[in-house]
Amino acid sequence: MSMLELHDVTAGFGAVTVLHGVTMTVEPGEIAGVFGLNGAGKSVTLKTVAGLVPARSGQIVFDGVDVTRLDAETRVEMGLGHVPQGRQVFANLTVEENLRLGAYTLRRKQRSRYAAALDGVYDRFPVLRERRAQRAGTMSGGQQASLSVARALINEPRLVLVDEPSAGLSPKLQGDLRDILRVVKDSGVTMVLVEQNVAFGLSLVDSAHLLQTGTVVHSAPVGELDEETLATHLGIGRVLAGATGSALTARKAR
């Protein structure tokens, strides 16, 4: 059974339709990448899966359950996790308060599991244990990125939606974040990654879904992608295709 299925999903705002029938499948344990140009509908796809933007038609199936009409909070309770764009941590709360809120539904369901979950996250991100009483907004960008990932993981999600993780990060921090997300993947969590930075995305994902004006025009395992397909569907020309090409080669070698 697939972890996530989108069947001909349409969505938009007001009179504007952004998604014109998105169909894609994400398998358990993989990182699925959604790529596309600005305005292709990457972010809206993610928001529709999250439940923040309602699907107008079509069907969204999460781990075998039709969630199309369920609200965002229910989807979180069912095991959907989020690393929002811009690594939005709750800046005025401490690190530990951020994590406590991350475990909001876990604590409601089974408070006894929280202590172990917190320990697990602290073991994975020792810097967060050191800084647990610090206000999140005063930490460095990299530490905030760790916190936003940790906050998603502590709720023990089955699927995590990662929105533009590389945006606004320095190359060094992008590298750190890539390592963090790989660790998450190795622990068996399925992820959907939306990325503007195709080179960064390709270094992580197992499969790629190329989005163009609100529809998926190409889906393939990353091993079967080639520069030409990327250049054709993303229309990003030779220069960018050069960078993505080397990322692709590196990825295949891994």
Add this chain to the structure above:
Amino acid sequence: MRGPGVIQVIALGLISAGIYALFALGVVLVYRGTKVLTFAGGEIGTAALYVTAFLVTDHGLSWGVGALIAVAVAAAAGALFEFALVRRSVDADPVVTSILTVALAATILAIELNHFGGSPKQLKPPVHGGVNVDGLIVSPVQIAAIVVAALLGFGLQAFLRRTDFGLAILAAADDPTATRLVGVRVSRVRMTLWAGSFALAAIAALLVEPTVGVISPGYASRLYLGGLAAAVIGGLDSLPGAVWGATVLGLVQAFVIRYLRVDVGGLDFDVTLVLLLVALLGRSLLPQLRRRLSPPREAVA
């Protein structure tokens, strides 16, 4: 002739402070959670008194039961206001929602004037007698106002930091979408805040009314202005700050009225406005002043 002594003046100040603090807590609660300044508390308080008078004076219920029902009605009104109006304007500027609260206050006032305008309503105090403080008889209700205000001010603060729901309130104020994405029903959080704020307004009005004993339209609005001022003096987003702000306002009013020796009606009102102005000016000028006064770091070394 000797006027009231210092202890009596302080007692009078604290009695006002208790009432201001209760109103101020309602203001801060909503502001902290939604960045909306609410102006409806005064009329909500007055309306709660009419509900109590209806139940107690007209239908013979005990004061306690009537008051409890009135607070519940106020809380329900807050939840309904959030559900019916605030939620529809959730993407709007907080100022728009603030204006909605003004409209709500005006509507309630109009209803009060229409139904009870001609004849003030009576509501007997729940208990008689009182404690003698330096010659001033302080009623148990007035003491209750001070105690309840202090307990709520610091209790609510602890609630915000210690409970998951409290944290959700703080987080939702900063980033509602991210808060939804950890599974918090932000709409429920907001509804609770409005219900709590309106309930606090009702409690404040109920605790001040026995001092006067007669209810008329717009009765609690002037007191509510004191609550708004106290909230601003306390920094607007701090619950303990609201209690301190109310204490400052109550005491300054009492001392000015005692020692200025001018017989002007509404002097308390003037003091409120002056303090409000000072607080607002202070908020904008203090950071500048601090920058001017603190020498550059190099000079220190």
